[in-house]
Amino acid sequence: MTRYTHNFRRPGDTDAPARKPITRRAMIIAGLALLLFSILLLRLWSLQVVTGDEYVAEANDNRTLETRVRAPRGEVLDRDGEVMVGNRSRMAIQLDPTRVPDDPGERRQLFESLAPVVDRPADWIARRYRSEVRDNPPGTFATLVEDSDDETVFYLQENGNRFPQVHVSQEFVRRYPLDTTAAHLLGNVGEADAEDLETRDDLIAGDTLGRAGIEETYDSDLRGEAGTTRLQVDSLGRIKGRLASTSPEPGNSIRLTIDADLQIAGESALRSIGLPGAFVALDTRNGEILGLGSNPTVDPAIFTRPLSEAEAKRLWDEDQGAPMFNRSIAGAYPVGSVYKPITAVAALDAGLIRPDDVIQDNGKITISGQTFTNAGSEPHGPVDLERAMEVSSDVYFYLLGQKMNGTDQLQEWSSQFGIGEPTGIDLTGESSGLLPTPAWRNALYETGDTDRPWAVGDNVQLSIGQGDLQANPLQMAVAYAALGNGGTILKPNLVLQTEDVAGRVLREVEPEAARKIVLDPTHRDQIMDGLNKAAQAPDGTSYQVFGGFPVEVAGKTGTAERPPYGDQSWYVALAPYPDPTIAVAVTVEQGGFGADTAAPVALEILSSYFDETARPVSGGSGNVE
Amino acid sequence: MESSRVPRAAPGRRRTRRSLVDAAGLRFVDGWMLFATLGLAVCSVTVLSVANQEGVAGAPDLFPQRQAIYVLVGIVAMAAIARFDYSRFRDLRTGLYTFLCASIIATFVFGFTSRGSTQSIDLPFFTFQPAELGKLLLVLSLAGFVIDGSKHGSEVGRTLRYLALGLIPTGMVLLQDLGTSLVYAAITLAILIAAGVRWTHLAAIGTAFVALVAVVLVVLPWAGAPLLKDYQQERLTSFVSPSSDPIGAGYQQNQAKVAAGSGGLTGRGDLATQSKLGFLPERHTDFVFAVVAERYGFAGAALVLALFALLFWRALRLMTLSKNLYGTLVAAGIACAILFQVFVSVGMNLGIMPITGIPLPLMSYGGSAVISTFIMVGVLQSIHIQAHAGQRGPWVR
Structure with missing residues (x-):
């Protein structure tokens, strides 16, 4: 191809200027172009070859959307398979x-x-x-x-x-076919909060987890496993394809030891009294909890939607009876006369009395200058162990408390029966209660946290379940169950088995190795006899309630002073006497005499359990406390 | 060249060949320029056929098919222009200039609005963007005015006159589309440089431009009287830090960078998710280069740049080759128009230039731009042909 010289001038060029400056300008433009193309090429190189890997990663992140497919939680069933918590x-x-x-x-x-x-x-x-x-x-x-x-x-x-x-x-959200039934023990599900997300790796925002009760304790069984779907999406989030998916594994079902009918019977009886209270029904042979309730209660369905702050506050408001508070395991009350069997076991074991020993009950007794009286100072006359149980003679037990002061025998046996210790039930929020000992009070006194050291009066009070003693219905049910089964301290549990979605049993919950205490069978029989008379003999403290019940019952009323509140009403029963299968403990805050409020609730629970109803009875000695 | 290649023993064949090329009037066509032009057009159709066209439901091949038609129309137009002596345009400068301004005004009157700006006129078979062809019209008329006016007035007066002639259409286009108006400004500047305007004048123009940019981008918005539309301002300023606005204007910039960057040395091929899944916006027009870069990597992107460099070199070369100063100025204007568009468009795809919506010549989808560019190349070929024809003698029109 021919090249032209720069100063070439052709014929007919009317506008031909000197070509030299044009060449220079062309060179300048060429230089600028070289610079610009170099910039582009360098930038291309640095972007693609030097930092390319970063952008590949970014591009890959760009296109996938991982969605969590939440698994439906497992159901919670009662012991007969009735759905207590389902999904909707x-x-x-x-x-x-x-x-x-x-x-x-x-x-x-x-x-x-x-x-x-x-x-x-x-x-x-x-x-x-x-x-x-x-x-x-x-x-x-x-x-x-x-x-x-x-x-x-x-x-x-x-x-x-x-x-x-x-x-x-x-x-899917939780559904409660039985409405408020067993709300406390079932617990609820809530969305994971910032703290959960920080402490647990397996949760992401929006996940739910058990917040209380069975839902909390057995969360890992109920939860199931969320599946993931990795989707290929375009820039508008439209799904272009599925990359890899794992299906969600639905949670396992939990079959409870709870008997829904008994639970409903207990709750409705307690509700009809209209006072805060709680009950526990326990199988004395294996620790299976048949019923466990607290009044007032909450509707667990409210937790399926976000709660307002005011609503959440109301749930724990004491003026409203603190509906969320599970009194059956978290309550801590003086128990009154229902404590007497423990005192009796301790005294008999120490050889302080024989069952036949008779004490003159004049309605009051003075110990170390302090006068202790029966309820209403009523004299019961000569009482032996059985009679003292039947009529609930305080004087008889005051004397035992006095005799055991300084020996720790009462504390020892109380402790053996599980007083002052959590029972180990598979629920959170259990209270230990309080077993007063000289060491405990003296330590408090030394630090100035109480006004006086241990005195004999403390032991006297403890002998009838008063003073500083605090326990909850579950602890009392466990203690009585030990009396009923001849010395096995049960670890109460709420779950029979876990099942998969199809109902196949995955894991049976074996009753955990329970603690044995050595009870003298004769002592045990005599105490049981006294409790049976207390429940069903005409002079018994709860004859009006249980006198007409066709099943033999051994039961004890309790009326505990709980200043500044009104008397705490208690009833603890074992049935059928003499070889019980069920222990029932009921307490009602400010319920007055045990026979008036707590015992009728216990009767309803036992009626449901045995499917029997009590005939009305009249007469009886009218012994109450 | 031709004569040395053809064996003397076959004069008859030689005559046949010559007559064919001569009949088309394309004997002295610049082969390298033709190669670069057609190569880019082939690249364009190829890239458009692999870029995802989700935007056109039911017709995934709409863009490459239409682009191929535009290319064919462009080739015919290029051939037609090439055999025409470009010098005639010099005489038509006033008419061309009037048509240029009138067509831009016509878009205001008859145009329809797309993506926030009015740029095109809807013809029965074709949506025509006068501003695209206007680039060439500006080159042809302004070069004519420069030569015409080189005999009158003082140097400063001449510079100001050329500048005014260039800036009138620039300003009118600015009201429609910022990117295109910048191309007009670049053309004006290129012709001023090629025409031998004093460096001091050029420096003064540069200073004035910088001051103007500062006023438009900073002072006016601050004073509450912004000249640019919001989306224009955003695009221009978000380029400084695209991550500050990852879902707005900066989004496009980021996605283009990710697309181009992820291509690596040899490209991602069918795994090119940025373009396939639509993360890359405007992937058949403004961001077509990022599609090339993602899919074919540095190798493919560098090839495209090399073709542009070849095209530019062949165009710039005509500055010193042309038979008259008019050809020099026209070649400079067209070469710089191509250079400017390539730099701004590719730079924008690589995250070093603001988003101004300038199409990549020959590569970006769009009939007006593709056909106009082919016509520009046709004019360049005409300059080449005329230069050779004048020199070699036997074939003079």
């Missing part, structure tokens, strides 16, 4: 942010057309949408209504083409 699907109404128009006017129009559908003002929808979009991870839907009614859902499904931006999504 909840329909949430959501907006797809990628399809909501950006134009404020069009968006406003959408919200206004949605307003009558979800029955909320358009402003509310706009606010809700904004906050959802702000708080949720990108690509997720904005929830307008969490738990929509069927009518709205049907309407939206029928008019889907009018609202392409609206999604109806299904989600």
Whole structure:
């Protein structure tokens, strides 16, 4: 190809200037071009070859969306398979942010057309949408209504083409077929909070976990395993393909030891009294809890939606009776006369008395200058052990308490019966209660936390379950069960077995190795005899309640002073006498005499258990306390 | 060249061949330039056919098919222009200039709005963007005015006159599309440089430009009277720190960078998720280079740049080759228009230039741009042909 010299001048060139400056300018432009192309090439090299790997990683992150497919939690069944906690699907109404128009006017129009559908003002929808979009991870839907009614859902499904931006999504929430029944022991499920997320690796935001009761203790069984779906998505979040998925594993079901009928009987009896209280029913042979309730109670269904602060506060408000407080295991009360069998066992074991020894009960006794009286100072005359149980003679036990002061025998035996210790039930929030000992009080006195050191009066008070003693119904049921079964301190448990979704048994819960205490069988029989008379002999303290019950019952009333409140009413029963299978403990705050409020609740529980009803009885000595 | 290759023993064959090329009037076509042009067009159709076209439901091959048609139309137009003596345009400068301004005004009147700006006129078969062809019209008319005016007035006056002639259409286009108006400004500047305007004048123009940018981008918005539309301002400023606005204007920049960066040395091929899954916006127009870079890597992207460099070199070469100063100025204007667009568009794809919506010549999808660029190359070929024809004699039109 021919090259032209730069100063070539051709004929006919009317405008031909000197070509030299043009060449120079062309060279300058060429130099600039060289610079620009070099910049592009260098940038290309650095972007692609030097830092390329970073961008590959970024591009890969870009395109996948990992969604967690939550597993439905397992069900909770009673011992007969009745569903106590199930699941129901909840329909949430959501907006797809990628399809909501950006134009404020069009968006406003959408919200206004949605307003009558979800029955909320358009402003509310706009606010809700904004906050959802702000708080949720990108690509997720904005929830307008969490738990929509069927009518709205049907309407939206029928008019889907009018609202392409609206999604109806299904989600599982807890369902409680028996309403408030066993609310305390079942517990509830809540969304994982910041603290949970920090301490547990297996949780991500939005996961739920058991917050109390069975739901909490057996969370790992009930939870199941969330599946994941890794989706390939495009820039608008539209799903382009599935990369890898693991299906969710539904949680296992838990079959409780609870007998729903008995539970309902106990709760309704307690509710009918209208005072705060609690009950426990325990199988004396293996520690299976047949019923466990506390009044007042809560509707566990409220936890399926977010609670307002005021609502949450009300649940623990003492003026409202602290409905969330599970009195059956977390309560700590003086127990009154229901404690007497423990005192009797201790005294008999120490050889301080024989069962036949008779004491003159004049209604009061003075020990170290302090006078202790029977309830209403009523004299019971000459009483032996059986009679002292039957009529609940305080004087008889005051004397035993006095005799055992300084020997620790009463504390020793109390401790053996599990007083002052948690029972180890598979629920959280159990209280230990308090077993007063000289060492405990003297230590407090030394640090100035109490006004006086241990005195004989403390032991005298303890002998009838008064003074500083604190226990809960579960502890009393366990102690009585040991009396009933001849010395086995049971570890109460709530679960029979876990089952998979199909109902196949996965794991049977064996009663845990229980602690044995050595009870003299004769002593035990005589105490049981006294308790049987107390329940069903005409002079017994709860004859009016149990006198007409066709099953033989051994039971003890308790009326504990609990200043500044009114008397704490107690009843603990074993049935059938003499070889019981069930122990029932009931307490009612400010319920007055044990026979008046607590015993009738125990009767309802036993009626349900034995499927028997009590005939009304009249007469009896009218002994109450 | 031709004569040395053809054996003397076969004069008849030689005559046949010559007559074919001569009949087309394309005897002295610049082969390298043609190679670069057609190579880029082939690259364009290839890239458009692999970039995901989710945007066109039911017609995934719409873009490559249409682009191929535009290329064919462009080739015909290029051939037609090439055999025409470009010097004639000099005489038509006033008419071209009037048509340029009128067509830009027409877009205001008849145009329809797309993505926030009015740029095109909807013809029955084709959506025509006058501003694309206007680049060439500006080159052809402004070069004519420069030569025409080189005999009148003082040097400063001449510089100001050329500048004014260039900036009138630039300003009008600015109201429609920022990127295109920058190309107009670059063309104006290139012709001023090629025309031999004093460096002091050029320096003064540069200073004024910088001051103007500062006023438009900083002072006016601050004073509450922004000249640029919001989306324009955002695009121009978000480039400084794209991560500050990862879902707005910075989003595009980031996604383009990720796409280009992830290509590596040899590209991701079918794994090119950024373009396939649509994370890369405007992947058939503004960000077509990032698609090349992601899919074919440094190798493919460098090849495209090499073709542009070849095209530019062949164009710039015509500055010193052309038979008259008009050809020199036209070649400079077209070469710089291509250089500017390539640098800004590729730079934008690589995250070193602001997002201005400038298409990559010949590569980006779009009939107006593709056909206009082919016509520009046709003019360049005409300069080449005319230069050789004038020299070699036998074939003079």
